[in-house]
Amino acid sequence: xxxxxxxxxxxxxxxxxxxxxxxxxxxxxxxxxxxxxxxxxxxxxxxxxxxxxxxxxxxxxxxxxxxxxxxxxxxxxxxxxxxxxxxxxxxxxxxxxxxxxxxxxxxxxxxxxxxxxxxxxxxxxxxxxxxxxxxxxxxxxxxxxxxxxxxxxxxxxxxxxxxxxxxxxxxxxxxxxxxxxxxxxxxxxxxxxxxxxxxxxxxxxxxxxxxxxxxxxxxxxxxxxxxxxxxxxxxxxxxxxxxxxxxxxxxxxxxxxxxxxxxxxxxxxxxxxxxxxxxxxxxxxxxxxxxxxxxxxxxxxxxxxxxxxxxxxxxxxxxxxxxxxxxxxxxxxxxxxxxxxxxxxxxxxxxxxxxxxxxxxxxxxxxxxxxxxxxxxxxxxxxxxxxxxxxxxxxxxxxxxxxxxxxxxxxxxxxxxxxxxxxxxxx
Ligand code: GDP
Ligand code: IMO
Ligand code: MG
Numbered sequence: 001x002x003x004x005x006x007x008x009x010x011x012x013x014x015x016x017x018x019x020x021x022x023x024x025x026x027x028x029x030x031x032x033x034x035x036x037x038x039x040x041x042x043x044x045x046x047x048x049x050x051x052x053x054x055x056x057x058x059x060x061x062x063x064x065x066x067x068x069x070x071x072x073x074x075x076x077x078x079x080x081x082x083x084x085x086x087x088x089x090x091x092x093x094x095x096x097x098x099x100x101x102x103x104x105x106x107x108x109x110x111x112x113x114x115x116x117x118x119x120x121x122x123x124x125x126x127x128x129x130x131x132x133x134x135x136x137x138x139x140x141x142x143x144x145x146x147x148x149x150x151x152x153x154x155x156x157x158x159x160x161x162x163x164x165x166x167x168x169x170x171x172x173x174x175x176x177x178x179x180x181x182x183x184x185x186x187x188x189x190x191x192x193x194x195x196x197x198x199x200x201x202x203x204x205x206x207x208x209x210x211x212x213x214x215x216x217x218x219x220x221x222x223x224x225x226x227x228x229x230x231x232x233x234x235x236x237x238x239x240x241x242x243x244x245x246x247x248x249x250x251x252x253x254x255x256x257x258x259x260x261x262x263x264x265x266x267x268x269x270x271x272x273x274x275x276x277x278x279x280x281x282x283x284x285x286x287x288x289x290x291x292x293x294x295x296x297x298x299x300x301x302x303x304x305x306x307x308x309x310x311x312x313x314x315x316x317x318x319x320x321x322x323x324x325x326x327x328x329x330x331x332x333x334x335x336x337x338x339x340x341x342x343x344x345x346x347x348x349x350x351x352x353x354x355x356x357x358x359x360x361x362x363x364x365x366x367x368x369x370x371x372x373x374x375x376x377x378x379x380x381x382x383x384x385x386x387x388x389x390x391x392x393x394x395x396x397x398x399x400x401x402x403x404x405x406x407x408x409x410x411x412x413x414x415x416x417x418x419x420x421x422x423x424x425x426x427x
Contacts (some may be wrong), residue, residue, distance in 0.1 A: 001075070001211050001214045001215060001216065001217070001225070001259075002211075002257055002259025002260075002303045003207075003211070003218070003219050003247065003258055003259060003260060003355060004027075004070070004216075004217070004218050004219070004259045004260040004261075004262065005117065005218075005219045005221065005244055005247050005249070005260070005261045005266065005284055005321075006020050006023070006150070006219070006220055006221060006227065006262045006327075007220075007221030007224075007241070007243070007244065007261070007262075007263060007264070007321060008073060008221060008223065008224035008225065008263075008264050008265075009224060009225050009226075009263040009265045009267070009314055009317040009318065009321070009323070009326075010037075010224045010225070010226055010235075010251060010265055010266065010269055010270070010271075010310075010313070010314075010317070010413035011077070011223075011224045011226045011270065011271035011277070012040070012223045012227055012271075013224070013266075013270060013272065013294060013295075013297070013298065013304065014264040014266050014329055015041075015264055015266065015327075015329035015330060015352065015401060015411055016041055016057070016193070016220065016222070016264055016328055017041025017042050017043050017052060017057045017350065017410065018041075018042065018043060018044070018057075018085070018260070018329070018416065019052075019327055019409065019411065019419075020041070020058060020062070020218065021045065021055070021057045021058070021060060021218045022048075022258055022332060022414055023042045023106040023153065023218060023262075024057065024060075024061040024064055024218065024418050025061055026075075026218060027058065027073070027216045027218040028062060028064060028065065028067050028093040028215040028216050028217070029058075029064070029065045029066070029067060029207070029215055029216070029217040029218070030056040030057065030059075030065075030067070030205065030209070030219075030220055031057025031066070031067040031068075031069050031217060031218070031219050031220065031251055032055075032056045032067070032068050032069055032072050032219075032220050032250075033069045033072070033220070033221070033246055033247045033248045033250030033251045033402065034069075034072060034223075034240040034241060034242060034250045035133070035137070035221075035222030035223050035238065035240055035242070035411075036053075036054060036072055036073035036074060036075065036106060036131060036132075036222075036283045036381035037053040037054055037074075037075050037079075037106070037129075037133075037299070038053075038079040038128075038129040038131045038133045038134055038223065038238060038296025038299060039052075039053055039054075039224070039299065040053060040297065040299035041053075041057050041062065041222070041298070042050075042298050042302075043057055043416070044202050044414045044415050044416060045060070045415065045416035045417075046214045047363055048089070048177065049379060050089075051298050051299075053078050053079075053082060053299065054068060054072065054074055054075070054078055054079045054082055054083060055079070055082050055083075055093075056395050057095055057220055058218065058220070059086065059091065060091060061095070062092075063096070064096060065096050065097075065098065065207065066093075066096060066097050066098070066125075067098045067099075067100065067201075067203055067207065067251075068097075068098070068099045068100060068103060068202050068205050068254060069100050069103065069207075069250050069251040069252075069405075070100040070101075070103050070204065070250060070251065071103070071240065071241075071246060071249060071250020071251065072100075072103045072238075073103065073104045073105070073106050073132075073133060073136040073140075073390050074099070074103050074104070074105055074106060074148060074195075074275075075105075075111075075131065075132065075138065075191050076105070076194070076195045077104035077184075077187050077188055077190035078404060079130070079191070079195060080191040080194045080195070081264045083194060084288040086147075090097075091142055094198075095199075097198060097199065098198075098199045098203070099148055099195070099198050099199065099200050099201070099284035100148065100199075100200075100201060100202070100203025100204075100206075100207060101147060101148050101149030101200050101202060101203070102147055102148070102149065102202075102203065102204075102252075102421050103147065103148045103200065103203075104137075104139070104140045104145045104146065104147055104148075104238055104245070105135045105145070105146045105147065105148060105150075105151070106130070106131065106132040106133075106137055107136075107146070107160070107163060107164065107188070108181060108184035108185050108188050109135075109163070109164050109167035109168065109322070110132030110135040110136045110139070110167070111130060111131065111132035111135075111184070112133070112171060112177070112179045112181060112184075113132070113135040113167055113170060113171065113174075114128055114130050114132045114133070114134055114135055114165065115130050115150075115177040115178075115179060116174035116175055116176075116177050117134065117135070117174065118170055119174070119175040119177050120174050120175050121321070123189075123275060123358045124235055124274075125414065126235065126237075126273060126274055126275070127236070127272070127273025127274040127275070127302075128273065129297075129299050129300055130148075130300075131299075133238060133239055134238075134239045134242075135167075136239075137229075137239035137240060138164060139163070143346070144166065145157055146160065146163060146346075148200055149200065150193070150194055151196055151378065152196060152200070156232070156371065158197070163219075165211070166253075167413070170350060172387075184263075186201060187279045188415035189199055190365065191292065193348065195247075195327055198295055198365075203251060203252060204251070204252025204253075207253055208252065208253065209254060211253070211257060215422065218246045219251060220243065220314075220355075221242055221246070221252075223238045223240070223242045224242060224317075224323060225242055225243050225263075225316075225317035225320060226313065226317065226342065227242055227243055228240075228242045228243050229242075230241065230243075230245075231317075231320055232315075233275045233276045233360050234359070236273065236275025236276065236345075236361070237275075237363075241317050243263050243317075243321050244258060244319050244320075244321045244322055248270065258308060258322070259339075260324050260325060261321050261322050261324050261325075262322050262323070262324070262325050262326075262327060262408075262409075263317065263318060263321055263323035263325070263326050263327070263347075263405075264326075264327045264329060264331070265309065265314055265326060265327070265328060265332065266293075266309070266311065266328075266329050266330045267309060267328050267329070267331045267334050267395070268289055268293070268303060268307065268308055268309050268330070268332050268333065269306070269307045269308060269333065270289075270293070270295050270304040270305065270307075270309050271304065271305045272297045272300070272302050272304045272305065273302075275361070275362070276360035276361050276365070277305055277307060278307075278313070278343065278346060278360065278365040278367050279307035279308045279309070279310045279341075279343045279367050280305050280306070280307040281306060281307045281308065286305075286306045286307060287306075288307035288308045288336075289307075289337065289398050290303060290304065292308070292333045292335075292336065293330055293333040294368070295346065308342060308343060308367070308369065308400075309341075309342045309343070309399075310342075310343045310354055310367065311341065311342055311343055311344050311354065311399075311402050311403065312345060312346055312353070312354045312355065313343075313356065313404075314357075314403055315354060315403060316355070316356045317413060318403055318404075318405055323368075323405055325405065325406055325408040325409075326399070326400075326403065326405050326406065326407045326408065327407070327408065327409040327410070327411065328387070328396060328399065328407055328409075328410050328411070329410075329411035330411060331379070331392060331395075331411065331412055332379055332412050332413055334374060334375075334392075335378055335379065336374075336376060337374035337376060338373075338374050338376055339371055339372070339373065339374055340371070340372045340373070340374050340395065341369040341371055341372070342369065342370050342372060342398070342399075342402075343367035343368065343369055343370075344368055344369070344370050344402065345367075345368040346364055346365050346367060346368065347365075347366040347367075347368055348364065348365055348366070349364065352368060364423065369375055370398075371395075372391070372394070372395055372398060373391045373393040375388075375389035375390070375392045375395075375402045376393060377389055379412050380393065382412065382420065384420060385410070388410075388420070403408075405424075406423065407422060408421070408422050408423055409422065410422065410423055
């Protein structure tokens with residue numbers, strides 16, 4: 001058996017949570033492989049809405065096991081809050097939620113450092129979610145981090161104090177920021193008790209045994225490929241590998257185990273935080289996309305920057321991920337437009353190309369647009385591709401042709417059931 005992968009092809013918030021929640025019914029395990037509480041994955045079903053940050057989006061499907069993989073960074077405070085919401089809603093998860101012992105812990109001082117680091121950058125700030133992601137991955141690669149598996153060790157408090165002292169030393173040379181460390185530590189240690197009572201496992205053995213037993217597994221990405229630490233719009237990126245390669249290191253599986261790679265793109269494009277965004281719209285069309293798409297961050301509530309779909313950018317991330325099928329989300333947000341645009345190329349200093357330059361930061365990129373006719377009408381509950389307005393079908397066919405990848409799902413609204421399936425394949 002292979003692991004299918006779902007990930008975002010843009011700058012995050014493509015609708016991964018919704019699609020994972022929908023598809024999870026066909027799998028036995030859903031596993032998160034990177035990122036942490038910087039993610040905000042929204043699920044809507046039966047009139048209820050949930051935003052998950054650490055817990056995989058398969059949690060609401062009865063009988064399905066959810067693994068928080070070793071590549072994820074965990075803030076016990078956030079995870080405990082998420083669990084409390086599940087408890088309140090009456091969802092049983094205790095025997096279905098596993099946490100890899102090799103996942104790293106976000107300490108209160110990691111969040112403190114995140115805030116101080118952004119303050120030090122001033123106008124150049126990344127626009128981080130301030131969840132401590134960067135400092136935690138820095139400690140992981142710097143070989144200083146604390147892992148979930150250490151929380152049951154007798155010398156955990158000592159290890160915690162040693163790392164905290166190191167952080168306090170670093171903070172002395174950084175700008176002062178408001179942070180009540182004592183209060184945050186108290187919450188953190190209280191939450192740790194909840195985490196200790198979860199099932200802590202050797203994730204790599206768990207997942208490989210499940211594969212050997214023929215279980216169907218879905219890996220759930222967080223952020224988007226343009227936020228990847230290696231291939232994103234560096235330095236305006238997150239601190240993990242958000243692309244398919246991250247599944248191997250973030251769960252402990254070999255590359256030949258990867259099956260279908262399902263890449264998600266919005267029918268347009270958004271970004272939250274700083275950094276290059278070639279097709280960003282600063283006019284009323286951008287405002288219209290934001291209001292029709294309710295484009296405000298699921299984690300921070302910040303307004304998202306909006307623009308047209310960007311085909312050079314998508315070709316790049318389809319290549320990096322080995323995408324075998326595409327999901328187009330939020331097509332309904334384009335319902336009230338006479339004309340639509342899709343960037344097919346970039347023009348930089350008179351040179352036209354459909355490839356991304358080494359560094360998009362600070363470059364005078366002019367998107368070359370193809371104008372398409374909008375459908376300018378509601379989708380009227382179209383349940384099948386054939387029922388969609390002609391221009392909406394033409395838009396999807398145009399994307400398939402330009403991106404040389406089949407579109408197998410089209411999302412027509414935030415609800416679980418608002419989805420059109422079109423020749424889907426899974427492992
Ligand atoms: P994720 O981080 O990729 O899981 O995406 P987010 O949950 O951060 O942002 C996607 C937002 O769009 C959420 O508010 C979803 O409820 C909503 N959404 C998802 N799919 C659709 C869709 O097809 N149409 C509309 N209108 N909203 C959608
Ligand atoms: P999901 O999984 C959108 C952005 C932040 C910032 C940059 C670095 O919901 O798609 P970090 O907190 O990682 O240091 O922030 O990355 N970012 C996201 N943008 N969706 C996300 O996750 C994001 N996670 C991080 O806004 O620009
Ligand atoms: Mg999100």
